Amino acid sequence: MSEMINEKATTASPATAVSAAAVEVPSYMPRQTLGQLLRGDLGFLPVLLTLVVIAIIFEFASGGFFLIPRNLSFLVLQIATIATDSLGVTLVLLLGEIDLSVVAVGTLGAVVMGILSARFGFPAWAAITIGIAAGALVGFINGLFIAVLRLPSFIVTLAAFIGYEGLLLYLLNGQATLIIYDPFINGIAGSPNSFLPWYLGIGLPTLAVALYIGGVLLDQVNRRRAGLRTRPLWQLITQMVAVVVIVEGAVVLFENYQGVPYSTAILFFLIWLILTKTSFGRHIYAVGGSAEAARRAGINVTAIRIAVFTLCSTLAVVGGILAASRETAVASQIDPLLLLQAIGAAVIGGVSLFGGRGSVWSIILGALIIGSLVNGLALLNGTQAAAEMIEGSVLLLAVTVDAVVRRAQARTGR
Amino acid sequence: MADNITSTVAEMQPSPLGEPRLRLKGINKSFGAVRALTDVDFEVYAGEVVGLVGDNGAGKSTLIKAISGVGPPDSGEIFLEGQPVKITGPQVSTHLGIETVYQDLALCDNLDVVANLFLGREERSPIRSLSEIHMEQRTLQVLRSLDVKIPSVRTPVMSLSGGQRQSIAVAKSLLRNASVVLLDEPTAALGVAQTRQVLHMIRRLRDQGLAVVVISHNLADVFEVVDRVIVLRLGKRVATFEVKSTTPERVVSAITGAEFGALMEANGNDTAGGVE
Numbered sequence: 001m002s003e004m005i006n007e008k009a010t011t012a013s014p015a016t017a018v019s020a021a022a023v024e025v026p027s028y029m030p031r032q033t034l035g036q037l038l039r040g041d042l043g044f045l046p047v048l049l050t051l052v053v054i055a056i057i058f059e060f061a062s063g064g065f066f067l068i069p070r071n072l073s074f075l076v077l078q079i080a081t082i083a084t085d086s087l088g089v090t091l092v093l094l095l096g097e098i099d100l101s102v103v104a105v106g107t108l109g110a111v112v113m114g115i116l117s118a119r120f121g122f123p124a125w126a127a128i129t130i131g132i133a134a135g136a137l138v139g140f141i142n143g144l145f146i147a148v149l150r151l152p153s154f155i156v157t158l159a160a161f162i163g164y165e166g167l168l169l170y171l172l173n174g175q176a177t178l179i180i181y182d183p184f185i186n187g188i189a190g191s192p193n194s195f196l197p198w199y200l201g202i203g204l205p206t207l208a209v210a211l212y213i214g215g216v217l218l219d220q221v222n223r224r225r226a227g228l229r230t231r232p233l234w235q236l237i238t239q240m241v242a243v244v245v246i247v248e249g250a251v252v253l254f255e256n257y258q259g260v261p262y263s264t265a266i267l268f269f270l271i272w273l274i275l276t277k278t279s280f281g282r283h284i285y286a287v288g289g290s291a292e293a294a295r296r297a298g299i300n301v302t303a304i305r306i307a308v309f310t311l312c313s314t315l316a317v318v319g320g321i322l323a324a325s326r327e328t329a330v331a332s333q334i335d336p337l338l339l340l341q342a343i344g345a346a347v348i349g350g351v352s353l354f355g356g357r358g359s360v361w362s363i364i365l366g367a368l369i370i371g372s373l374v375n376g377l378a379l380l381n382g383t384q385a386a387a388e389m390i391e392g393s394v395l396l397l398a399v400t401v402d403a404v405v406r407r408a409q410a411r412t413g414r
Numbered sequence: 415m416a417d418n419i420t421s422t423v424a425e426m427q428p429s430p431l432g433e434p435r436l437r438l439k440g441i442n443k444s445f446g447a448v449r450a451l452t453d454v455d456f457e458v459y460a461g462e463v464v465g466l467v468g469d470n471g472a473g474k475s476t477l478i479k480a481i482s483g484v485g486p487p488d489s490g491e492i493f494l495e496g497q498p499v500k501i502t503g504p505q506v507s508t509h510l511g512i513e514t515v516y517q518d519l520a521l522c523d524n525l526d527v528v529a530n531l532f533l534g535r536e537e538r539s540p541i542r543s544l545s546e547i548h549m550e551q552r553t554l555q556v557l558r559s560l561d562v563k564i565p566s567v568r569t570p571v572m573s574l575s576g577g578q579r580q581s582i583a584v585a586k587s588l589l590r591n592a593s594v595v596l597l598d599e600p601t602a603a604l605g606v607a608q609t610r611q612v613l614h615m616i617r618r619l620r621d622q623g624l625a626v627v628v629i630s631h632n633l634a635d636v637f638e639v640v641d642r643v644i645v646l647r648l649g650k651r652v653a654t655f656e657v658k659s660t661t662p663e664r665v666v667s668a669i670t671g672a673e674f675g676a677l678m679e680a681n682g683n684d685t686a687g688g689v690e
Contacts, residue, residue, distance in 0.1 A: 023557040024566050219547075226547050228554075229566065277543040279536040282525075286533055289522035296520045297534030298505075356524035 024229060046401075047349060047365045050394075054369060058376030065379055066372075069253050076254075077326060079371035080264045081106075084319030085342035086363045087271055088312035093346055094275075094288045095308055096355025097146065097153035101138075101160035102316040103339040107330070108168045109135040109317025114178045114330040115171060117185060124184035132317050138164065139313025143306035153309075161339075169332055178330045188263055188325045204262070205251050208269070213240050263322060267315070272360040284308060288355030337388070344391070345370050348398040369394065433496040435460040435625035436481070436512070436594050441490035443476050450476040451487065452649045458594065458625040463616060465636040465657075466629045468646035469669055474629050477646065478596055481627075482514040483507040494594075513587030514596040519579055523572035527564065528553045530571050531586050556585045559622065560615045577608025581615050594625045601635045613639045633662045647671055 058066040065071060085102045092099040113131030116122040122130070138160070145156045172178060180186060216236065223230050275281035286294040287304050295301050324330045349366025351358025370391065377387040434457035443451040451473045458464045468474050479485035481492070483504045492499050494510055501507050507514070521530050532549050539545045553567050562581040564574060571579060580600055587595050600616070601609045616639050619626050630636050636643060637657055645653040645668040653668040666672075 023554050023563060025563045222547050223550075226551055228547065228550050279538065279544060282529060282533075282536060282544065285525060286522045286529075289524035290520070292518075293520040293522045294533065296504075299534045356522070 044350060044362065044365060047362070047369070051365060051369050051372065054372050054376065058372065058379065062376065062379040066376055071375065071379070073254055075368075075371050075375045078375060079345075079367045080326070081319050081323040082338065082341045082345055082370060083264055083363060083367040084267060084322060085316055085338065086345040086367055087267060087360070088315035088319070089342050090346045090351050090358060090360070090363055091271070091275075091284065091308050091315075092153070092312045093343075093351050093353060094284050094355060094358060095305060096288045096291075096353075097305070097309075098343070098353075099142070099153065099157045099309065099312050100339060101142065101157040101164060102312065102319075102342055103334055104161045104164040104168070105135055105138050105313045106316035106318075106320030106323070107334050108138065108164045108171075108320075109313075110320035110324040110330045111168045111171055111178070111332075113185070113321055114180050114324060117182045118178055118180055124182045127182070128185065128321060131321060132314055135317030135320075136310050136314045139310040139316075140306060142313065143309030146309060147302045147305035165334060172330075172332045176332055178332075180324060180328055180330065185321070186325055186328045188322060201255055201262075202251055205247050205265075209244055209247050212243060216240065267318065268360055268364065271315075275360060280304075280307070285356055288357075290356075337391075340395070341370050341391070344395040344398070347402060348394060350402075352402055353399065354402075366398075432459075434458060434493075435495060437493040437496075438477075438481070439491045439493070441477065441480055441487045441492075443473075443480060443485070443487045450649050451480070454490075454646070454649070454651050456481075456644065456651070458627055460593070460625050461620055461623045462642065463620050463626040463628060463640040465640035465643040466627055466646065467631075467633070467636060467643055467665065467669060471648075472646040472669075473649040474646055475598075476649075478514065478598060478627075478629060481507065481512060481594075481596060483512075484514075508590065511591060511593040512596070513590060513592035513594070515580075515583045515587060515598065515600065517599045517602060519583040521571045521579060521583060524570055526570055527557075527567040527574075527582055530582060531556070531589055533586075535590075552589065553585075556588050557581070560585055560588070560618050562611075562615060575608055576604050577611040580604070580608075580612050584615060584619070588619075588622075588624075592624065594627070595619060596627045596629070598629050599631065600628060601630065601632055609635060633665060636665075637662055645669055 055067060085106060088102055089099055109131040112134045113127045116130055117124065117127040142153075142156055142160055145151050146153045216239070220230055220236060275284065283294065283299050283304050286297070286299060287301050291301050294304075345366035346358065346363050347353060347366065348369055349358070349362030349364070351362055351366075373391055373394065374387055376382075377390070436456075436458050438454065438456040441451050441454045441456070442449075454473070454477060456466075456477065466474050466477065476485065480487040480490075481501065483501045483506050486502055492501055494512075499506075499510060501510070501512075522533065525533070528546070528549050531553050537545045537549050537552075550567055557564070557567070560581060562578065562585065564578050564581075571582060574582065584595065584597070584600075597616070600612050604612060613635060616626060616628065620641075628636065628640060640657055643653075643655045643657060643660070643665055644651060645655070645665060647669065652671075653665075655665055655668075
């Protein structure tokens with residue numbers, strides 16, 4: 001078997017693979033069992049399967065009301081807030097820290113924006129900017145306590161959660177719901193009148209997919225030219241087909257109802273770029289993997305930690321503003337489940353609570369699972385009680401898998 | 415960039431009789447009332463592997479810390495290529511081309527080999543994104559120069575063997591154009607085959623013209639790879655041996671301070687486990 005691989009490696013592209021072949025010996029790689037694959041490259045499969053199973057169950061149980069464009073469009077709008085909060089939480093989780101204050105901070109930022117817009121008549125852009133800046137400041141302060149004083153993030157952000165909840169009650173001054181009238185603010189999250197026109201709704205995602213495929217192909221060509229090992233063609237093609245099917249499928253689905261929601265997708269794309277294509281993103285993973293190794297490599301660990309907490313709170317405010325926009329109001333009552341749903345989405349998707357492992361795409365799967373549960377149970381007229389119990393069980397399962405995988409990796413690692 | 419390594423190799427022809435690459439003179443260091451180092455001299459030439467040996471508490475770590483800048487000496491002089499230098503911190507020594515590979519290796523297990531090698535000094539394209547292809551090429555070059563073989567440079571370091579991880583840690587210092595490499599117990603906790611691998615890599619470092627210092631408890635390994643052995647005992651340099659013209663027994667007696675072989679037997683188990 002190992003000889004076969006060797007032969008393949010040397011005969012595949014004799015001229016180009018020279019430099020790689022001198023160092024890289026694939027036969028050194030112990031043959032991976034299915035279990036190991038599931039813990040590594042194919043780690044998303046069980047999550048994806050869970051999602052499919054959940055979708056099928058609800059589709060049948062609800063009598064065909066789950067997998068229709070109208071409901072799926074709602075579902076995506078519903079998870080936009082969870083996913084955005086989860087995006088920030090994921091950055092913090094990658095460091096091996098936690099942020100319990102995301103939802104409170106997100107609501108606080110939305111309240112600041114709402115008050116400026118509704119009570120003081122600030123223009124939308126100014127109200128939004130100041131709201132986001134307030135979030136950034138709050139995250140920066142969290143970061144200072146955690147990174148400089150090295151206090152446990154659990155306690156610092158718990159204190160922040162309670163404190164900022166009080167602050168937003170004070171700001172709202174007893175008002176339970178603050179209605180927002182500004183049409184621009186109400187339009188960002190994608191209310192029925194703010195979806196992109198159909199040509200942009202179809203055109204932009206298609207352009208993004210085309211750029212993605214172009215990028216993958218260019219990378220492949222460049223790698224081959226540089227004499228590096230390239231991935232087999234079937235893998236590339238499978239990957240591209242999957243992306244095209246998923247994106248275009250989603251577009252067709254949304255266009256059949258109201259249109260394509262776009263604000264959260266853009267955020268995900270940005271964070272994905274930061275995490276995978278910049279040294280800042282690389283350093284986040286490094287600090288999460290081994291803070292000491294990162295420090296010795298000359299990375300300013302303190303600065304990275306502060307930056308990540310700032311970014312997390314900023315994203316939380318963006319999530320809060322999206323929620324306010326969707327509901328055209330800010331409520332003083334913080335959704336008690338949102339925090340756990342945000343952390344849950346990340347962990348269910350496969351972001352490790354111990355730091356250093358996880359990606360942006362895992363959040364989408366996790367958020368879809370949580371959103372499907374909430375949405376599907378609502379379709380079945382399930383009670384809040386049932387929904388919470390099921391959600392709790394799924395989360396526990398995800399954390400268990402994370403811990404077991406970690407232990408298994410520690411065993412086979414060396 | 416490709417020529418970078420080879421060109422430095424050309425400059426680094428071994429010069430056994432000339433000026434040492436790194437020379438320490440009259441190093442003193444105290445921790446409170448304890449004198450950890452007393453008037454210690456130390457030198458290592460380009461293209462030479464020096465073994466630094468001694469019992470626990472002999473001052474090996476203190477001496478290494480003085481060179482790496484982690485614990486600057488109280489007094490004494492340090493010369494690099496004959497030029498006096500002041501090593502006041504780890505950044506200074508790195509800047510001077512002195513790299514220390516500690517036992518814990520300081521690798522990020524979750525990152526792949528390329529990411530680890532370039533950690534903290536990633537190469538970026540004009541639009542400030544990571545230039546992965548170029549980094550991967552450089553990684554292959556450096557690993558090839560050390561004759562290291564791994565499954566793929568894109569595997570997480572976590573899944574590599576102990577010897578391979580050691581190689582990655584050393585390759586990291588090579589990438590920074592080190593001229594002096596200090597290895598702290600490079601073969602501790604390694605199996606037989608992996609130890610072979612690491613010793614082979616140390617020879618490759620020497621062949622590239624680097625000055626290599628190996629701290630080890632394992633005299634068998636020391637004798638296999640080093641050119642000279644410097645022995646510390648109770649904070650003083652007590653002996654220097656050319657490996658070609660000495661025996662492990664003599665080195666052990668220098669380490670323990672025993673004049674005759676008899677004492678060796680008593681202490682043999684903890685200090686000279688590698689003699690057999």
